[in-house]
Each structure stands twice: as structure tokens, then as C-alpha cells.
Amino acid sequence: MTDRAPRLFLKKVGLAALALALAAPAHSQGKPEPSPLPNIAGRHIQPSDLVNVQVFNAPEFTRVVRVSSEGAVRIPLVETPIKAVGLIASELEQRVADALKNENLLLNPLVSVTVVEYASRPISVAGAVKNPITFQTVHPLPLLEALTRAGGLDNEAGGEILISKRPATYGEPVTVRKISARKLLDEADPAANVMLEGGEEIRVPANPRVFVFGNVRSPGGFPVPYNSHLTVLKALSLAGGLNPSTRDEAFIVRRDEFGNEQIPTIDLKRLINREIPDMNLQPGDILYVVENKRRRMALTALDRVLTFGTMVGAGVIVVAAGR
Structure with missing residues (x-):
């Protein structure tokens, strides 16, 4: 009897060990x-x-x-x-x-x-877009989809898209990546359609402007589209055209990278008559249309004469009606 008890105990231990082995996690x-x-x-x-x-x-x-x-x-x-x-x-x-x-x-x-x-992370799209937006994402998404969520670029969008991302660890510099809007939207370059992981800030700077002043109907600053050039004739058209007292001469005030002024002269008469090629304007250029003072004085005198004649004619009619 005493031999059977230890054997029975060992048998139970062996069965328990086997059960544990079978029940062990994968x-x-x-x-x-x-x-x-x-x-x-x-x-x-x-x-x-x-x-x-x-x-x-x-x-x-x-x-x-x-x-x-x-x-x-x-x-x-x-x-x-x-x-x-x-x-x-x-x-x-x-x-x-x-x-x-x-x-x-x-x-x-x-x-x-x-x-x-994956914890959701925000992506912000701001700048020259139709609907600036901040949204959460879990899965990576392409840059074009993020811009689409913001309604796309507006008419004042420049030629670059800036993607900045703050580092996950404190003390590391912020990384900024520049993407060409022309390659992304016009050329459909896959390399420009980068993947976003979340935490990025997308900024679309407004395109630079060209300024038109002087003897034009609507002086001001006009944006240069990222996908085309702005020429002198286009800029004059945006400014409403020339006033009648123009001297057929204009200047382009342009500064180079060192801050030195370059002032090319344009013969507007020959340009309008297509005798010389149209010139491309660079961002930041100032197109100044010169006024012909003698012509302005003559036009002013003619306008006064016409105004006076109209008033006299109206007075005669009133007197005649009074009689």
C-alpha cells in the first residue's frame, strides 16, 4: 500500500504537467x-x-x-x-x-x-487655399488628398507648398520640405505627392505680386500665377489699361539680389503695335507708366471747354423755355 501512494502521486503530477503544457500560450x-x-x-x-x-x-x-x-x-x-x-x-x-x-x-x-x-494626429492646411482646415488622421495619406480636403489652391497660391513637421523628441529642429506646385498639380509627378503621417503643417504661401503705378486706370498690386508668366501687356490689362494722357513710355523698377536697382525703359507705343516683344515681369517688379503733362493739360482744357459749352447750351434752353 505504501508503494502505490507515491506512484499515484507521481502519476497525477505528470498528468497535471501535461495539461499545463497543452494549455500553454502559443x-x-x-x-x-x-x-x-x-x-x-x-x-x-x-x-x-x-x-x-x-x-x-x-x-x-x-x-x-x-x-x-x-x-x-x-x-x-x-x-x-x-x-x-x-x-x-x-x-x-x-x-x-x-x-x-x-x-x-x-x-x-x-x-x-x-x-x-496608431494614435490620431492632426494635419493642418493653411495659407492660399480655399478652405483652411485641420483634421485628424490615423493612416498615412498623400499630400494631394490633404489639399483636396482644404478645397484646393486658390487664385493667389504661389509656386511652392511648404510642409513642416515638429520632431517627436524635444530639442530637435523642425523639418521643412518644399514641394513644387507645378510638379504636383500640373505635371502629376508622383515624387511630389509625398505621404503624410500626421503632425504636419502644410502652408501654401501667396504668390508674389507685380505692382503697376502711374498713368493707368486702376493702379495696384497683381499676383503672379504659379503656372504662368505676367507680362507688361497683361499687367497693363489688369490695371485697367492706359489713361489718355500717357506719354507712351514706362519704366520697370527692379532690384537684384544685392538690392541694386535696374530700371529698363519700355516704348509702350512700339509694344502695343507689336513692334517689340512683350516682356516678362518678375515678382516684386514695379511697372511705372509715365504721364504726358502737355497732353494732360490739353485734355483738361478740352474737357473744360466741352463742359462749359454744355452748361451754356442748357442755360439757353432754360431761358427759352421761361419766355
Whole structure:
């Protein structure tokens, strides 16, 4: 009887061990368990993302953690926080494996990292767009879609689109990327349609202006379209055309990169008669149309004579009607 009791006890222990082995989680028998939510290809980890860190045959290190505001994750028994921000999932796997080896916790760890939840991040579109907007995004989206959400570029949009992004870690510089509006919209260049991950600020500066002053009907500043040139004749047309007392002469006040003034002269009579080619104006140019004072004085005198004649004629008619 005394021999059967120990045998019975050992048999029960063996059955219990077998049951525990069969009930063990999948990650202790083979590769780490895949997450039902796959990583988004090329998406970098950012603060507040939720990541699932699995270490093969080491359940004490396996857990779901949220990336801190400083951009790091903490693993049990690992003293130093592991930087995760700016990395993709495969790069974070290597970081975790290196940390476990460097602190002599595991000899050759096999690590799997899956981003369970991407925190939504804002994208702002401002400047020369029809409807400035700020919206939240979880998945990456192309630049063209973000501009479409803002209603597209307006008539004063310049030739460049600026994309600035603040770094996830404090102290790093803000990155600014310039995209050509012509390549994005007119040439449909795929390289210009960059992918946005969230956290970007898109600014569309207004296009530079050309100023028309002097003897024109509606002086002022006029924008230079990003996809075309503004010539002298176009600028004069935007300014309402020439006044009758023009001297058929104009100047372009232009400053070079060193601040020196260049003042080319234009013969308006020959330009209008197509005897000389039309000139392209550069952003910031000032087109000044010169007034012919003698012609203005003559026109003023003629206008007074005509006005006086009209008044006299009206007076005669009134007197005749009074009689």
C-alpha cells in the first residue's frame, strides 16, 4: 500500500504537467503570436501609439505598452527606457533585442513588435487655399488628398507648398520640405505627392505680386500665377489699361539680389503695335507708366471747354423755355 501512494502521486503530477503544457500560450511553443492588426508599412511610431512587444519563450518581457510622451517604451527588468519614436516596427524589434542582450537578461532573444493602435494626429492646411482646415488622421495619406480636403489652391497660391513637421523628441529642429506646385498639380509627378503621417503643417504661401503705378486706370498690386508668366501687356490689362494722357513710355523698377536697382525703359507705343516683344515681369517688379503733362493739360482744357459749352447750351434752353 505504501508503494502505490507515491506512484499515484507521481502519476497525477505528470498528468497535471501535461495539461499545463497543452494549455500553454502559443507564443511559448513557436513564433510569437501575430497581432490581428498588421503594421502599416513605412509608418513611424509616434508618442501615444500602442505597441505589442512579444519575446519568444520569455513571457515576463511580453506585454502591450503605450509609447510615452518622451517617445520611449519600458520593458520589465530593463533599466533604461527604449527609444521608439521615429522607428518602424522592425527597427524597434532590434532595439528591444539589443537592450535585453546588453543587460544580460537573454542570450539571443527573438522579438516581435506590432503596432496595435496608431494614435490620431492632426494635419493642418493653411495659407492660399480655399478652405483652411485641420483634421485628424490615423493612416498615412498623400499630400494631394490633404489639399483636396482644404478645397484646393486658390487664385493667389504661389509656386511652392511648404510642409513642416515638429520632431517627436524635444530639442530637435523642425523639418521643412518644399514641394513644387507645378510638379504636383500640373505635371502629376508622383515624387511630389509625398505621404503624410500626421503632425504636419502644410502652408501654401501667396504668390508674389507685380505692382503697376502711374498713368493707368486702376493702379495696384497683381499676383503672379504659379503656372504662368505676367507680362507688361497683361499687367497693363489688369490695371485697367492706359489713361489718355500717357506719354507712351514706362519704366520697370527692379532690384537684384544685392538690392541694386535696374530700371529698363519700355516704348509702350512700339509694344502695343507689336513692334517689340512683350516682356516678362518678375515678382516684386514695379511697372511705372509715365504721364504726358502737355497732353494732360490739353485734355483738361478740352474737357473744360466741352463742359462749359454744355452748361451754356442748357442755360439757353432754360431761358427759352421761361419766355
